[in-house]
Structure formats: C-alpha cells, structure tokens
Amino acid sequence: MAMMRRPTRSRGRLLIAGLVLCAVAAAVTVGVWLQFGERHDLDTRYRAGGDAPDRVDITASVQRVDAAGRELTLRLLVTPRGDLAEAGGVAPAESLTLQTSADVRGDLTFPAHSRISTVDVPVTLTAGSITDYPFDAYDTDLEFGAVQGGEAVPVRMTLTNNDALFAATVEASEANGAAVFYVGIGRSTSVLIFAVFMMAAMWALAIAVLIGAWFLLSRRKGLTWPALGWMAATLFALAAFRNTAPGAPPIGSLLDYIAFLWAETVIAFCVITVVVMGMRAESHPSPDPPASP
Structure with missing residues (x-):
C-alpha cells in the first residue's frame, strides 16, 4: 500500500508544479502582450x-499630460520645405x-532667415475631471495652418504621444490646407491595471483585518499586541500605498470612494473595537473551569 501511495503523491506534485508553471507562463505571455500593445x-x-x-x-509630440492642470505640453518642430525654406x-x-x-495657446511666428x-x-x-481617476478622459482639438508672405501655404503634420501614463486616440484630417487632429486622452492600460489592483488589494487587506478582528473577539483573546500591531501597521501602510498611484491623483478621486476610504474606515473600526473589547476581556477574565476530581 505504501508503494502504491508514493507514485500517486509524486504524480499529484508534478501536476501541481505543471499547473503553476502554466499559470506563470500565461501571466508572462499576457504581460508581454499588454506591454507590446502599449509600445505600439x-x-x-x-x-x-x-x-x-x-x-x-x-x-508634434505629446510630452506630458497634466490632468490636474487640464493641459498637455506639445513639442513642435517646424520645417519649411521647397521654396518656403x-x-x-x-x-x-x-x-x-x-x-x-x-485650444492651443497662441499663434507661433518664426522670423525670416532665422533658425527654427x-x-x-x-x-x-x-471634458473629463481628474477626480474620475483612474477612468478620467479628456479631449482637445488641434488645428495648424501656415501663412508665409501673406499667403496661406499647405501644412503636413505628424503627431505622436510620448507620455507613457496616458493613451491617445486620434482622428486626423485636412481642411483647406490645414492639419486637424481630434485627440482623446485617457489613462494607459498599465495605469488602469495597477489602479484596479490597488483597489482590489485595499479591499482584500480590509477584509483580512476584519476576519482577524472577528477571530480575536469571538475567542475573547484580550489585548493581543502582535495582532493589534499588524492591524495598525495596515492602517498606515494603506495611506502610503495609495500615494503610489501613478499620476498622483488628488484625495477625493474615484479610487478613494471605491476602495481607500472604505478600507481605512473598516480597519480603523476593527482596531478600536478590538482594543475596547480586549480591555473588557482583560478586566473581567473568564473564571477558570473547576478542576476534575
């Protein structure tokens, strides 16, 4: 019987190891695919x-998006061609x-015979508001026409996005020799994934603390200092964790109302409840059971 159990256990361990490796490979594949999409x-x-x-x-290239200031920085390199240069x-x-x-603040003038x-x-x-983080989205209209010697001249414009924290959706067209772009700005896929992970992690930690508090109270453990230290550390660690959100969203954003404020409330309530009930348990200890004859 012992000889028959050992192969079964070995096969079970190999199966578990194979499943773990497959899960890791799938996670890496999905990560590479997502990174390739953002790079593209x-x-x-x-x-x-x-x-x-x-x-x-x-x-033109989008260098930085300032969602709090509701503006983006566009870097331009202007190059006249043919008889214009x-x-x-x-x-x-x-x-x-x-x-x-x-939407662009002011026209640009380049003097003749001067290097551009x-x-x-x-x-x-x-549109949009940063308090909708991480699902905030913005719009802007870009139109560039050129005039030289008092006459309109044709324009060809290329637009790219260099801000890795934001994704751009662009509709390009031409109108009377001018280049027109309708640009939509939203958080990148990596920012969305990390923000959703943060919200899930906050709720998971709050539920873990709640379960720990229920265990201490139901068994009248009193003031269990290691558990209280873990709960208090979680309370303050969540605040530091929240401040790592990409893009530094202000307090009061959707991230806070969905997860952070609730998680902090649950953990603080658990810490206070465990301390109060623990003090009562320490002050009125349960009588020892009578010794058996």
Missing part, C-alpha cells in the same frame, strides 16, 4: 496634410506664422 501605441504616428513640394512640415529647411525664406486652434528650433506649446484639455 507610443510608436504610432498620426499624419494629416498633403505632399506638396512647397509646404510646412510640423512634427532656405538653408535646407533650417530657416524660412520669409516670416512664417503658424495659426492654431483655440523646437518649441513647447501648452494645449488646453476639455
């Missing part, structure tokens, strides 16, 4: 405008003005 989104280029030989090329596109042949949409360098432009975000 960051490498995606959105283009609007024609290929006229005499045009203005604009390379001199010195290989480094400088415009005549004064060049970029006319922008209302990159410039950072603030862009206002509309």
Whole structure:
C-alpha cells in the first residue's frame, strides 16, 4: 500500500508544479502582450496634410499630460520645405506664422532667415475631471495652418504621444490646407491595471483585518499586541500605498470612494473595537473551569 501511495503523491506534485508553471507562463505571455500593445501605441504616428513640394512640415509630440492642470505640453518642430525654406529647411525664406486652434495657446511666428528650433506649446484639455481617476478622459482639438508672405501655404503634420501614463486616440484630417487632429486622452492600460489592483488589494487587506478582528473577539483573546500591531501597521501602510498611484491623483478621486476610504474606515473600526473589547476581556477574565476530581 505504501508503494502504491508514493507514485500517486509524486504524480499529484508534478501536476501541481505543471499547473503553476502554466499559470506563470500565461501571466508572462499576457504581460508581454499588454506591454507590446502599449509600445505600439507610443510608436504610432498620426499624419494629416498633403505632399506638396512647397509646404510646412510640423512634427508634434505629446510630452506630458497634466490632468490636474487640464493641459498637455506639445513639442513642435517646424520645417519649411521647397521654396518656403532656405538653408535646407533650417530657416524660412520669409516670416512664417503658424495659426492654431483655440485650444492651443497662441499663434507661433518664426522670423525670416532665422533658425527654427523646437518649441513647447501648452494645449488646453476639455471634458473629463481628474477626480474620475483612474477612468478620467479628456479631449482637445488641434488645428495648424501656415501663412508665409501673406499667403496661406499647405501644412503636413505628424503627431505622436510620448507620455507613457496616458493613451491617445486620434482622428486626423485636412481642411483647406490645414492639419486637424481630434485627440482623446485617457489613462494607459498599465495605469488602469495597477489602479484596479490597488483597489482590489485595499479591499482584500480590509477584509483580512476584519476576519482577524472577528477571530480575536469571538475567542475573547484580550489585548493581543502582535495582532493589534499588524492591524495598525495596515492602517498606515494603506495611506502610503495609495500615494503610489501613478499620476498622483488628488484625495477625493474615484479610487478613494471605491476602495481607500472604505478600507481605512473598516480597519480603523476593527482596531478600536478590538482594543475596547480586549480591555473588557482583560478586566473581567473568564473564571477558570473547576478542576476534575
């Protein structure tokens, strides 16, 4: 019988080990797939405008999204082409003005015969609120037209997103020689996954503390200091854990109302209840059972 049980146990252990390895491999595969998707989104280029030989090329990239300030920073590199440029596109042949949409703060002017360098432009975000974190989303409209020598000139514009904490959905089009982009901004997949994990972890810790408190109270354990230390440490550790949320959301966001504030309330209630009931148990200990004859 002992010889028959050993192979069965060995097979069971091998099966468990195989399942664990399969789970790890599946998790790694999903992680690689998600990371590849985010990398693909960051490498995606959105283009609007024609290929006229005499045009203005604009390379734009979203450098940083400030959800609290409701604006994003757009880095622009303007390069005139053909007869509009001199010195290989480094400088415009005549004064060049970029006319922008209302969400972009102000038009840009580049003097003739002067070298053009990159410039950072603030862009206002509309709709959405950071208190909806991590499900907040924003919109903005980008439109860039060019005027040189008093005449409108065609524009070709390329837009990319370099902020890994946000994902961009873009609709590109052309209108009367101007490049138009309708941009939607939302949290990236990695931020959403981590934020959801944080909320689940907060509730799991709160439930664990609640179960521990019920065990101490139901068995009248009194003031069990190691357990109280663990509960109090969890109370303060959750606050530090919450502050690691990507993007530093302000207090009062959806993350807090779904998980953080409730978890803190449950843990604080458990700590206070265990202390109060533990003091009562210590003050009125249960009588020892009578000794058996």
